[in-house]
Amino acid sequence: MRVNSPRPARQGTVEDHGAERDNARTSFPGIVHSCRGHPVPPRFIRTVGWALCGLWWGLAAAQSDLELREIAPGIFVHQGRHELPDTHNRGEIANIGFIVGERCVAVIDSGGSPEQGRALKAAIAVHTPLPVCYVINTHVHPDHIYGNRAFKAPGVSFIGHHKLAQAMALRAPYYIDKAARDLGYTLTAEDFVPPDQPVEESMELDLGNRTLRLTAHGPAHTDNDLSVYDAKTATLWAADLLFMGHLPVVDGSLTGWLKEIDRLKAVPARLAIPGHGPAVADWPQAAAAEERYLNGLATEVRAAIRQHRTMEQAMETVGTSMRDEWRLFDEFNKRNVSTAFAALEWEDD
Numbered sequence: 001m002r003v004n005s006p007r008p009a010r011q012g013t014v015e016d017h018g019a020e021r022d023n024a025r026t027s028f029p030g031i032v033h034s035c036r037g038h039p040v041p042p043r044f045i046r047t048v049g050w051a052l053c054g055l056w057w058g059l060a061a062a063q064s065d066l067e068l069r070e071i072a073p074g075i076f077v078h079q080g081r082h083e084l085p086d087t088h089n090r091g092e093i094a095n096i097g098f099i100v101g102e103r104c105v106a107v108i109d110s111g112g113s114p115e116q117g118r119a120l121k122a123a124i125a126v127h128t129p130l131p132v133c134y135v136i137n138t139h140v141h142p143d144h145i146y147g148n149r150a151f152k153a154p155g156v157s158f159i160g161h162h163k164l165a166q167a168m169a170l171r172a173p174y175y176i177d178k179a180a181r182d183l184g185y186t187l188t189a190e191d192f193v194p195p196d197q198p199v200e201e202s203m204e205l206d207l208g209n210r211t212l213r214l215t216a217h218g219p220a221h222t223d224n225d226l227s228v229y230d231a232k233t234a235t236l237w238a239a240d241l242l243f244m245g246h247l248p249v250v251d252g253s254l255t256g257w258l259k260e261i262d263r264l265k266a267v268p269a270r271l272a273i274p275g276h277g278p279a280v281a282d283w284p285q286a287a288a289a290e291e292r293y294l295n296g297l298a299t300e301v302r303a304a305i306r307q308h309r310t311m312e313q314a315m316e317t318v319g320t321s322m323r324d325e326w327r328l329f330d331e332f333n334k335r336n337v338s339t340a341f342a343a344l345e346w347e348d349d
Contacts, residue, residue, distance in 0.1 A: 066078050068127070069279050071235070071271065080143070082277075086183070094276060095273060095279060096111050097273075098124055099207065099210070102207070105133065105134075107134065110147030114150060133155065135151045138226045139161065139225050140222060142178075162198040164195055172192045175192075215229070220241055220253060220257035221257060225260070227267075235271045242275065244277025247328050247331075247332045249335070254344070257294055258294055261294075272287075297318065305345055314337055
């Protein structure tokens with residue numbers, strides 16, 4: 001399925017650019033528009049225009065304290081921290097960012113709080129005058145979707161796995177309570193913006209001389225994982241299908257995740273962007289540590305089941321030889337073992 005960019009209302013037409021240039025002769029907004037990629041007004045206000053351009057860029061930068069790295073031409077990533085979500089970091093712990101085409105911008109994951117969503121939106125305006133046309137949510141977890149509302153506007157389409165809307169609906173009440181209790185801010189149902197374009201298997205998005213290929217994956221990290229491939233730079237935005245440094249978290253299917261890693265390794269990418277960890281890495285070598293942990297988890301859980309050990313006994317020992325290889329191991333490994341045990345206990349029946 002191929003989807004062309006929705007055309008934002010009254011942006012990018014010859015008539016509008018002409019009107020902007022006329023308005024620029026007498027208005028600050030016109031000068032600001034000129035700063036963002038259009039000719040600076042001529043004649044007597046040229047000097048003033050450039051001065052105001054500098055002021056505008058300074059103000060725009062001040063409004064967004066989101067640190068971004070351009071890891072490939074037109075691909076900007078904010079790298080999260082290896083921390084549990086709390087009132088200090090306000091849940092802003094994941095890698096998020098955007099991709100710029102010649103016509104518009106695609107956001108990939110909007111952030112871990114409404115505030116971070118607004119900061120990302122401001123950061124985009126600093127780097128490009130082009131409008132946001134897509135917000136791609138890679139899965140349902142809070143650190144990836146809580147900034148959605150900042151981007152809800154005419155001309156912006158939300159994209160996600162075909163199971164994402166249901167996952168949002170089921171988890172929203174719990175997430176709303178948890179945000180108030182653990183993160184220090186208030187969410188409402190309006191903050192959960194489901195996809196208006198669900199991805200059943202795959203979809204292509206045209207940003208203008210830049211096509212993104214989106215793939216809906218089977219149960220893995222969650223049951224609603226989406227990856228994004230930019231052929232222009234051979235970059236795979238793997239999101240939480242790839243953890244680096246941060247222990248992988250199984251909220252879907254352990255065996256399914258291993259299958260999806262094999263599927264992703266066939267993607268002809270050179271670079272990969274994980275959901276957590278260094279903003280860019282060589283592909284497919286970047287998946288080696290995660291694959292080793294997940295395979296080790298499966299092997300040890302199966303052994304525990306054959307030895308007729310209980311889930312609680314398995315949780316105390318499975319995977320512990322790999323503790324020193326990962327951050328947040330103690331916070332997530334037991335949960336991974338319980339999820340894997342519940343699934344693998346019945347795999348031969």
